[in-house]
Amino acid sequence: MVGLALLLILAYGEVVHGVFVWDDTYVVEKNLFIRDAGNLPDLLGPAYFDRAETGHYTRSGEQSYRPVVTLSHFLDHALFGRDPGGYHAMSLFYHWGACLALAALLLALGLGRSATVAGTLLFALHPALSEAVIVVSYREDILAAAAICLALILHLRGRTGSATCAFLLGAFSKQSAVVFLPLVVAADWLRCREGASSATGAFGAARRKQGRAWVIYAIASALYSWIVLVLLVDPAVGPASYPGGSFASGIATSLRVLARYVSLIVAPIGLQVDPHFPPSSGLSDPWALASGAGLLLLVLAIARLLPPWPGRFLGLWFFIALAPVAGLYPLPNYIAERYLYLPMMGVCGVAGWGFGWLVRRSRGERGASSVPWLALALISAALVFVDRARSSIVQSEEAFFREMIRTNPLSVKGHEGLGSALFGQSRIDEAVRVWEQAVSLGPNSPIAHHNLGLAYLRQNRRVAALGVFNRALQLQPSFVESRYQRAVLMREEGDASGAETEQRRVLEINPNFIPAKFQLAYLLDRRGDTSNAIALYQEIVAVHPGYAKAWKNLGVLHLNKLNDPDAAAVYFRHYLELVPGDPQRAMIQRVVDGTASR
Incomplete structure (x- = not known):
């Protein structure tokens, strides 16, 4: 345990000197919700998705119901205030905990000490998982995976109630934990096929006990699904679409994505925070067909080369854990390295099993050979080197987004983020150039246009600013920030009536957008409506x-x-x-x- 912690500090320790980057901005850095313990009861209700304090983002910073993750940010703020180093340290601590949970699970599955050490080391250091470790807002994958390991251990010990609680803990961290029931079914089925039925109770009363456990897990899964899909949803989030616009193109894209994940596992080079991965046009895409054939061969190899228990179970783990992000239903982001966190546990388990087999084969009359351990040490050293380099990109927002653009020059998000970093440093001319590139790369991005408008305002280019605000509203009429800025420009140009109409429109879209309330109160006061102006100001101070x-x-x-x-x-x-x-x-x-x- 201590040795693993020291190794992780060596690999990722630089993150404690890092800053908040990308989604951290609204999930943590500017999140007023987590700064007040009095908001804790709102974790359990629709107020979780209110936008009163931000206007655009939810109070929690999340677009889906993940109260366990948000609770972890409450804890971060209580311990470290607004110091990003503490938040990064906690994410690294959770990663360490997930590694220990995986080690405990591998031992529970029957892998020996050598196999467990190798599998855990590979998981702890694999660079494909670094995104979840170095970006605070992505710790959701870590928490969900750790909880699933704990739930499986408890299930194997016959503690169904405790396993259900652990599963729900993971599910309310991230939806990917819904794979718990399929993993349990696969585990129980493959244990029986291995011939361990007399020990595991695959027949008779023990079989009925397994069945009861499955029913309980199914009920818990259905209850969770009802909560996150019906009861507690963000009303502002609409349905996503399949990559390429159709189910067929979505499946074809998913085959290529899965093949890309396999390549990252085998050779973690070319890591991208914002991958450039154009969708397939359909199932006739030759790259999709080749990817599908390769994945089929991989499944056949798992079935042929690995024993049913625990080898095939760990091999199937990869595919089962990827199912929620495999494109069977549309997602806003159909490829992300952090999606590999939970699936990688199965892969590392297989690798550990293979290492254990090599250690056993290397034993001769003079004792065990040191060659496998030397190879493991060299691989670990190489992974530490890569992890340290990856950790350095969170040392500043500018460094993070420059790395994003370096690895994907077509990244609209990278240019948007770099422009924001430069804008925050008052490097306005540089921000304008970067945001103009963002608009060129993403002509349909309302955020890129809005940001460029803000920079034009700082350059006192009011006509140009109004033009890009108008374009942002053409692309997304409900984009309240651009409508608000347009109203402010109208007021400053003397069109008080038009400005008042626009601010009222903003509040129709989002009644809790406080800057618009403030501007409307000011306009009402200017035209002599003092009582309504006072009423609006009082509404503002009551909420904020x-x-x-x-x-x-x-x-x-x-x-x-x-x-x-x-x-x-x-x-x-x-x-x-x-x-x-x-x-x-x-x-x-x-x-x-x-x-x-x-």
């Missing part, structure tokens, strides 16, 4: 007490429009607590002190 400008404007309106200095002082006091360094503090403080002295 940290919105300082709303407190200040409430104070100003009560002081100047309602002639109520006492109420104004209350609002100003809240404002000064949030913005103690306001240049007008002395004047505001006089209002507060004047009411206090009366």
Whole structure:
């Protein structure tokens, strides 16, 4: 255990000096939800998907129901505040825990110590899994896989109730854990075929006990599916489409994706955070046919060369665990390295079994040969080297997205992210160039157009900004950020009526978009509708007490429009607590002190 921890620190230790990257921005870095323990009850209800605090992203930062992962971020914030190093350290800790869970499972399956050590080492260090380790928001794959290992161990020990709880823990980390029941069925069936029926109770009462366990797992799976597909869903997420636009093209693409995964397992080179992988046109695609033939040969090899238990079970694990992301139903992202995390456990189990076989074969009259162990040490050293290089890309957002573009020059997301990193450093001209490339590469990306509009505004190119905001809204009329920015430009150009109409449209799309409420309240005040302006400001501070400008404007309106200095002082006091360094503090403080002295 300690040795494995030290090895992981050697491979991934640099991540503790990393920053939040990519999806971490809204899942963790800008997530107000995880900063308040009072929000914990909202993990269990529809409020999990509210957008009141962000306008665009859900409160949890997730688009599907994963409360266990979000709870882990609550814990991160309680321990480390907003320090990304602590979050990265926790992800590495969870990866270590998943490695230990796999080791325990391999021992429970009957693999010897040598096989378990080899399989666990390969899993711990394989670079294809590094994405889940180095990106905080992708720890969902780690948690789900660790829970599935625990659930299988408990099932093998006949503890059905505890196994069900472990399965649900994994499922509420990520949906890929639904493969637990198929894995259990495969395990029980193959154990029987190996001839271990007398030990495992494959017949009679023990067989009935297995059947009862399957029924319980099926009920738990159905209940989970009802919760995440019907009861607790993000209403803003629409259905995805198959790659290529049809089921046939989706299946053809999936065959190529599976072949790509196999190649990454065998030779983890050319790793890409945002892979360039065009979909197939249909089942006649020769690359899809070749991929399908290769996968069929792989299945036949598993059936031919491996014993039913545990070899074939571990071989089947790879295909069973990939089923949720195999294209049988459409997904927003049909290929990602992190999808390999759970399937790789089966692959590493097979590799461990093979290593154990080599160790046994290498034993001679003079004892065991050191050749297999030397080979394992060399492979581990090479994997550590690759992992250290991969970990370095999270040292800054700029480095992360430059690596994404290096490995995939056509990545729209890479250019969008690099532009954001440069924009955040006030390198506006560079951000404009990168975002213009993003628009060129992704002419149908509303986010790329919106970001470019923000950069144009910083360059005071208002006409150009309005043009790309309009284009973003043509592509996605419900894109509230671009509609909001267009309304602000209209107000600044003197079209108060048009701006008010646009802000009301924003709030029709998303009633909880606070910046639009603030702008609408300002516009209402300008045209003399003080009471409704005050009502909107009060709605803002009720939902978002940290919105300082709303407190200040409430104070100003009560002081100047309602002639109520006492109420104004209350609002100003809240404002000064949030913005103690306001240049007008002395004047505001006089209002507060004047009411206090009366």
